[in-house]
Amino acid sequence: MVGQGKSALFGRMVALLALAGLAACADHSIVHKRPMASASRPAPLPDSAAFRQCTARLDAAQVRYTPLPNQNHGGGCTVIDAVKLMDIGTPTANLGAMTCPLAATFAAWARYAVRPAARLYLGSEVVRIETFGTYACRDVRGTGGTIAGKRSEHAHANAVDVAAFVLADGRRVSVLSDWHAGGATAQFLKIIHQSACKRFPTVLSPDYNAAHHDHFHFDMGGKGGYCR
Structure with a gap:
């Protein structure tokens, strides 16, 4: 009887170990069947x-920039062949994504038009250019508001x-306050506006419409020669 009891106990232990092994195998298979993210x-x-x-133009001009991924934001809004300007020689506020041709043209305008004109007409260096930004998924803004679908x-x-320029002597020259003010500040703005018209295909000023009363709009669209 004792021998039979030991045999029965041994048999139950073997059965329990076998069940435990099956459970472990089952858990292992479940882990491997989980889909990978x-x-x-x-x-x-x-x-x-x-x-x-x-970008070779930017490199030659010693402009610092970062290439940005091509993106389609939907609704007709895209960012293709764009960069973010990091250093054009003059600190510039609110610059986001810009197509590379826009970035290169803007950097050249700041270097060869804005800075020399400030020295000539205002007797001071430009230490900061203020902008209202670059990329925005929106329609054209006309006199009566946005033009839907365009x-x-x-x-x-x-x-x-472009909204304003801060000078080394502390003065701030803005399109809003100085475009119609007369004197040296207005002359400075008129000169750099004329230079922009020779560089950008489309240039809009406060003379264009009320929507541009406080800034210059520069873009690389159109066929060129649109200067207002």
Whole structure:
């Protein structure tokens, strides 16, 4: 009887170990059947020939910039072949995504028009350029408000709005306050506006409409030669 009892006990232990082994195998198989989370792919960086040629211009001008991923935000709003300007030689506020041609043209305008004109007409250096920004997914703003269904060049990071200039002597020259003021500050604004008209395909000032009463609008759209 004792021998039979030991055999029965041994048999139960073997059975329990077998069940435990099966449970472990079952848990192991469940772990391996869990789906792996798919990693989202980053948006591609620009690599077109035109983009490389444009960034070569920025490099030659010793402009610091960061390439931005190509993005389609929907609703007709895109950021393609764009950069973020980090240093154009003059600190500039509120610059976001800009198409590379816009960025290169803006940097050249600041260097070859704004700075020399400030020294000549205002007797001081420009230490800061203030803008209202670049990319915005919106329609064109006309005299009566936005024009529905007509996307602004801002919706393609292809425009920049310039509002004011801060000088080393503490003065602040703004489009809002000084465009119609007369004197040296107005002359300075008129000169850099004329220079912009030679560089950007489209240039709008307070003389265009009320929507631009406080800034210059520069963009790379259109066929060129639109200067108001």
